[in-house]
Amino acid sequence: MRKLKVGIIGAGRIGKVHAESILYHVPEAEVKAISDISMDYVQNVADSLGIPNAYDDYKKILEDPEIDAVLICSSTDTHSPISIEAANAGKHIFCEKPIDYNLERIYKTLDVVEKSGVKYQVGFNRRFDHNYARVNEVIKEGKIGTPQIIKITSRDPKPAPIEYLKGSGGMFFDLAIHDFDMARFQAGSEVKEVYAVGDCLVDPEIGKIGDIDTAVTTLKFENGTIAVIDNSRQAVYGYDQRIEVFGSKGSVEIKNDTATTTIIRNEDSIQSEKPLYFFLERYMGSFVEEIKQFIKAIVNDTEVPVVGFDGLQPVKIAMAATLSVKEKRPVKISEIK
Amino acid sequence: MRKLKVGIIGAGRIGKVHAESILYHVPEAEVKAISDISMDYVQNVADSLGIPNAYDDYKKILEDPEIDAVLICSSTDTHSPISIEAANAGKHIFCEKPIDYNLERIYKTLDVVEKSGVKYQVGFNRRFDHNYARVNEVIKEGKIGTPQIIKITSRDPKPAPIEYLKGSGGMFFDLAIHDFDMARFQAGSEVKEVYAVGDCLVDPEIGKIGDIDTAVTTLKFENGTIAVIDNSRQAVYGYDQRIEVFGSKGSVEIKNDTATTTIIRNEDSIQSEKPLYFFLERYMGSFVEEIKQFIKAIVNDTEVPVVGFDGLQPVKIAMAATLSVKEKRPVKISEIK
Amino acid sequence: MRKLKVGIIGAGRIGKVHAESILYHVPEAEVKAISDISMDYVQNVADSLGIPNAYDDYKKILEDPEIDAVLICSSTDTHSPISIEAANAGKHIFCEKPIDYNLERIYKTLDVVEKSGVKYQVGFNRRFDHNYARVNEVIKEGKIGTPQIIKITSRDPKPAPIEYLKGSGGMFFDLAIHDFDMARFQAGSEVKEVYAVGDCLVDPEIGKIGDIDTAVTTLKFENGTIAVIDNSRQAVYGYDQRIEVFGSKGSVEIKNDTATTTIIRNEDSIQSEKPLYFFLERYMGSFVEEIKQFIKAIVNDTEVPVVGFDGLQPVKIAMAATLSVKEKRPVKISEIK
């Protein structure tokens, strides 16, 4: 059987992760080409991963008629324009999140994609994580009845550098956006209203650039479910990633993953391990799985598991949360246009 | 040494619990008299507990010059008037929560109490629970640094009968008021703003009487701490009572208490025990401890651990939460007068 | 209803514990008298507990025709002679473990007791502990099928003083005897062979008096169940008391009880609480329950839950284990006569 040919646009950390996923875990596909701005850098990446073609211009990937699908892993500001070009070139698209920070551009991108008929998957990888995916199965199996309250804890081990944060779009776009997607995923419904409380409690430097580092966001869903998300830029004990979904017949929750199950008992206390360090450690399995399912959807011509609309909604929620903190009031999603 | 003489006003469930606490666990005090509306009933209670005097009129307790302190365990609407009478009679007072649902009456009660010079403790027993008290110690020991986010889960195993709920003042006054006190206790600060989302997701009958059964409440404290409380009238797996306090140097949380530590492994799953059934089972130790400390404060003439102001504030928060759900907006505590 | 009158022989730690159990938790009984060697001491104990009669001669208790039952809490060497005297006086007997270290004397005691027709309960309190009792229920409910392997962990927080250990009969009689009873209790069968490995790994002083401080004992039961018990005189993290029973349909195990369910997360690790400190903290509930059930058996004239034979068998197992360590071979219980 012919292998699906994939081109990767952007050879940074996540681009390389996806390349390795295909190399080691997706026998139905192969990476034919990879591009990045620096030719030296991308050639090096291509060599070390055994990718036959390296380009400093992503257009060469789009022009290659043999390539079936592209993974857009370049900087956020290029996601929507390259998505449009790739769709016009007839390539199936896996696009890292977020599609854009500008709603007009997202609408246009989704419009072009839809008309082109290519598949378009957005990189909300956590849906594919073994723990979060199992929570979703438990809900769908009816084991907890109708979800009523969703509680998401999502805390980073430490803040990114200020320079990075300046261009990040703010905590709701950079950190909480995954949680907004997760809440939608588990609620099985759309958010209608957002109320967010945010403050700068971790590092005053973050406050100086107009951002926050601590937030609690309440989401009201159309089906009645209430979700509450607490975010922090700094949990000194590590990357804290948990969810609890409480329903009419019970609840399901997950604990953090740890490197080992070791428990040490000594004179001081009983000690267990801290969570896995950060997102690469914690979510590696989900990065593999999202690419597997993207390729599978192309091969079988079925719908991709995270569609363009799933890329749009969390951006709207992040906008609503940002506005809510600013104006100290609940904000309806219908206000965000 | 002369034992402190205590009179108990109201011989219902909680009145009997306090009587037994003194009988079995507080050697410095003895219950001299107990009153209730029905003479037959209260005589029976007195006999079974070995209390020498039973009355169908609480005024006889207040008139007994030998009685040093009274426990007001009668119906909520009598808390403030009896508090005032008892203070005027020079009795130290332990008053079940809430003092009242009317702010004017609370202000007046606290005013009379203060002028009288008697001690006045409000029955927020959970502060004395082994788990919640330990959380407070951990915070005070500086082990988690400055508290930033407080998460309280407080869910009943099943709704009280509709007839009871009708007179309960609503979910925020009847159920969440303990959580509002707990949030203040752990935050070590005062609430300045409340935002609550509430809905009727458990039983439509509760909605018909204008009440809610599911709520998520966000509290902003003056010191920057953000608290979020989720309440439900029905957790089918039992009484779910947990807290997590997240701070600059770590976090502290508690799990539910269980009757045993048994774990069963079988073909289906690994099973551990459900939480202790309801508040009498879960909080029995705290009922004993609050009375111990009340008696101790009288004997040593020190301040009681939960003062009148602690009885006032949660009522204000409950009012703000109720208004917030009604008007769909955050409500400042300063609006509640 | 007439209350059962109880006399307590021996006013040491455990005698006082039992007195308080009756005082606070057993309404069907009252302590009429207590005796100990020192009149001053026992009078003091009686006064503080409100026991009407204090004697320096236990015979006065036996001679009191109003007294229905005695609790023998005096030193181990007096257990069997006083048991015999009490049986001859027609008193129901609760006797602390062990009945004796000498098999001949145990046989004689049990013989006299049987002929007298009084009830005779031996103080193996752990059977009444909430956790161990629940394990037994789980087994009896058939939830784990037929027990195949029983694993008992029983470790003290620190060794008793050498002077105490010298007269203790050795680790198997002093510490492990509770575990031998527990293994029988859960296996529902009799031990037929014992193999024990023991060593002095904690404190060389213990070795100098000919005792051991670390042991692993294997018990073969008549019904095929294999039990293994590990004992240590010193677990630096506290009193470690656990069991796992593995069967054909699953397993049941218990964790240690802790004072609170607090979990602290910080930069170093995730910390939970150490076990409850020692046997008084850990097993207080079981001391109450064993007396409750003893009194109940008298009142209802049913069989006591731990009979004389249950006092005999663990002594035989301890003898076999001691011999096994000495002769480095498995020892049959039938060898112990």
Place this chain on the structure above:
Amino acid sequence: MRKLKVGIIGAGRIGKVHAESILYHVPEAEVKAISDISMDYVQNVADSLGIPNAYDDYKKILEDPEIDAVLICSSTDTHSPISIEAANAGKHIFCEKPIDYNLERIYKTLDVVEKSGVKYQVGFNRRFDHNYARVNEVIKEGKIGTPQIIKITSRDPKPAPIEYLKGSGGMFFDLAIHDFDMARFQAGSEVKEVYAVGDCLVDPEIGKIGDIDTAVTTLKFENGTIAVIDNSRQAVYGYDQRIEVFGSKGSVEIKNDTATTTIIRNEDSIQSEKPLYFFLERYMGSFVEEIKQFIKAIVNDTEVPVVGFDGLQPVKIAMAATLSVKEKRPVKISEIK
């Protein structure tokens, strides 16, 4: 840099696992050839894994001068003869456990290997498991002081087919041998005496072929540590793989790994996940790691982490345990010759 060339002898389940480990996780090596008895079968395996050469005669691997190392994954009876041939051919050797069931042949193999100077690693993979390896680190870091008691639980989810068991050498050789290695690994000492109790409690068919399915084995180590291992052919709740090492300053233990950290609460109980199904799921990481370290030892010319002597000792312990059950007595390792 030139990649190390590896030949794999035996293309069954474990041979394929090792091939994939090298393919995906060991960039310093490549699999040049694989052999098995059936040419069709092995050609198929080679094609699917991209291995350039497939043979139905392992001698072709040994004759290839370019091949540096071989992995012996063929049937147990061939381990020692092929080890000798490979050593004589100057190939470094990774040999699956056990080397042999016959001591004479093991001695001869180890003798030839030693004289040849090639590296020889035995496939006790569990030492490389993240949990067991961490336990070893904790011990070596001195966190629990001197190990005194080691408890190993090792239970299969269900018995292998009777036909397999007939040729397995018995439960101690087939199942417990990993645990004997583990006990040595964690104790850091050699076993001097073995006492084993074994019975057929799971399936009478196993008894009919003269084997047992349930065992408790006590090991006395030269350094005073006592280990106890409990084995069962059938834990209905899944593959139960745990260890606890108790020492002078504390203890360290591991829990079973699970597929997710999901906890479900419902009306019945609180449910967590069963252990990972069986050894391929549970120990996959360790299979990768042992090969990584084997290759690394060759590349860096350092000692392999599990040497020939480590292959010999567990066989002796298994022989002693078998004899102990048969003769119902403790057996000294020095008796096994």
